[in-house]
Amino acid sequence: xxxxxxxSIGTVERLDPSAxxxxxxxxxxxxxxxxxxxxxxxxxxCLTVVESDATGFFADVSPETLRVTxxxxxxxxxxxxxxxxxxxxxxxxxxxxxGHVDATARIARWDAEGESWWLALELPKALERWVVHKxxxxxxxxxxxxxxxxxxxxxxxxxxxxxxxxxxxxxVAGDRVNLEADIIGKYAARLAELSRGPAGPVRS
Numbered sequence: 050x051x052x053x054x055x056x057s058i059g060t061v062e063r064l065d066p067s068a069x070x071x072x073x074x075x076x077x078x079x080x081x082x083x084x085x086x087x088x089x090x091x092x093x094x095c096l097t098v099v100e101s102d103a104t105g106f107f108a109d110v111s112p113e114t115l116r117v118t119x120x121x122x123x124x125x126x127x128x129x130x131x132x133x134x135x136x137x138x139x140x141x142x143x144x145x146x147x148g149h150v151d152a153t154a155r156i157a158r159w160d161a162e163g164e165s166w167w168l169a170l171e172l173p174k175a176l177e178r179w180v181v182h183k184x185x186x187x188x189x190x191x192x193x194x195x196x197x198x199x200x201x202x203x204x205x206x207x208x209x210x211x212x213x214x215x216x217x218x219x220x221v222a223g224d225r226v227n228l229e230a231d232i233i234g235k236y237a238a239r240l241a242e243l244s245r246g247p248a249g250p251v252r253s
Contacts, residue, residue, distance in 0.1 A: 051090045053143035053185075053192020055130045055215045059091070061123050062105060069109040073120070076105040077131055088148070090132040092216065093190030093227040094118050095148025118150045119189070119225050128216045130190045143192030144185040150227045152176055157202055159222050166207040168217070170226065172199070178238050179230035187229040191215050 056079060063074035075091065083089065083101040089108070090096075096108035115121035123129070135141070151173075158169035170188070172180070180186060182198045191211065197204035212218050220226065 050135045051095075051132050051143075051146040051148055051190070052135055052139075052141055053132070053146045053187045053190060055132055055191055057131045058214070058216060059105075059129045059131045061125055061127045061129065064123060064125060067109060070112040070115055071110045071120075072099075072107055073110055073123070074105055074107050075129060075131070079131065079133065080104060080106045083133070088134045090130070090134075090146070090148045090190045092119060092129045093146070093148060093187050093229055094120055094150055117153070118227050119153055122225060128219055130216050132190060144187075145232050146187045146190065146192060146229060147232060148190070149229060151179070151230050152228050153225045154228050156220055156222050156224050156226065159220065162206070164209050166212055166217075168205045168207050169202050170205070170228070172201055172203050173228070176228060176230050179234045181234065184234060185231045187227075189216060189226045190229075191217070 057077055059075040059077040062076050065072045080101050081103055083098045083106050085098060087098050088095050089098055094114060096110065098106050099109055100107040110120050152175050154170045154173055156168065157171050160167045180195060180198060180203060182195060184195050186193055186195055193205045195203050196206045207217060
């Protein structure tokens with residue numbers, strides 16, 4: 050589990066085909082602290098550290114993950130957001146993020162507004178029932194608040210710190226990003242579906 054608070058930006062050094070799909074090497078300042086087998090969120094995708102050294106780490110990426118996330122779009126020299134898994138004694142400064150990407154979306158608009166920025170994303174149909182105005186969403190692993198919500202778009206205000214210390218600083222209109230809806234919203238939606246049942250609401 051993660052919080053959506055990015056710890057570091059890593060640089061893709063290698064993208065090697067493997068029996069598992071692809072082996073990814075990322076240069077990262079936090080690699081010295083990584084342990085074999087631990088989880089790390091790479092631009093919002095939960096991966097497992099299979100090897101690490103003083104300057105970077107390796108992770109295996111399955112074919113399915115390559116298909117349904119932006120990991121398949123990465124190129125050598127590209128940047129990724131990194132976050133280690135949440136410790137039980139740590140503050141939860143963002144929201145609960147699992148690293149299980151629900152969908153990818155295109156950046157529709159990316160406009161400056163004073164010193165901040167306004168990020169507008171296409172809203173995938175699959176996520177419509179899980180997002181609410183002022184709710185949380187993870188964008189490339191970053192915990193963000195939905196500031197506006199329309200039928201086909203969601204808007205997010207980005208402060209200068211977030212743009213400067215995540216890969217959002219590299220993004221332009223038309224780029225794809227990973228989206229993960231709030232897990233609490235997913236459970237609430239599922240509970241509502243089950244309570245309705247095939248014949249309408251359950252009555253006690």
